[in-house]
Amino acid sequence: TQLLEQSPQFLSIQEGENLTVYCNSSSVFSSLQWYRQEPGEGPVLLVTVVTGGEVKKLKRLTFQFGDARKDSSLHITAAQPGDTGLYLCAGLFGNEKLTFGTGTRLTIIP
């Protein structure tokens, strides 16, 4: 079973600060997805990255896929209270099984 470790597990920062969340595995991903989950709801897809070294931007969110396709990061610029939630990475491995990471719970303090 492939494991995806996310760090940090918890993060609480002030509004306006920047932050980075990491997703790491010992195995190579075919592709990787990032989801955000708010309380009482299911996860919602933010982005999919496929190519090693790929960078995608979604407004204040920047997603990067590692060159070796074993890791990914999510950077948020000027965090806002609406960014609060559980951030999940999900990696697709060669066997076409999607595995979710351990999650990062982000709290933005107004």
Next chain:
Amino acid sequence: EAGVAQSPRYKIIEKRQSVAFWCNPISGHATLYWYQQILGQGPKLLIQFQNNGVVDDSQLPKDRFSAERLKGVDSTLKIQPAKLEDSAVYLCASSWRQGGSPLHFGNGTRLTVT
């Protein structure tokens, strides 16, 4: 398009009782997933269907959990008998196909076993 529908939203049962969850995926989505999510953790796949066939149930505790997807559309997940450690949110998701297709999740059923 209508999203993934799940019911009930909440369920409280005593240990050793049975419970069933229902999921209606997005129309046309061939792949359906049931996940178990312990509070604050990432979802763990219990079972994956492709149409009405099981693709992966390697992490499904088959002595107490069962799932079916009749006619390749709706699905039910059953627990019998429930244990305290089954307390979790049960999420249903669907996707257009297997592999890298994005998953669309329902809002889940929060199960509390007392």
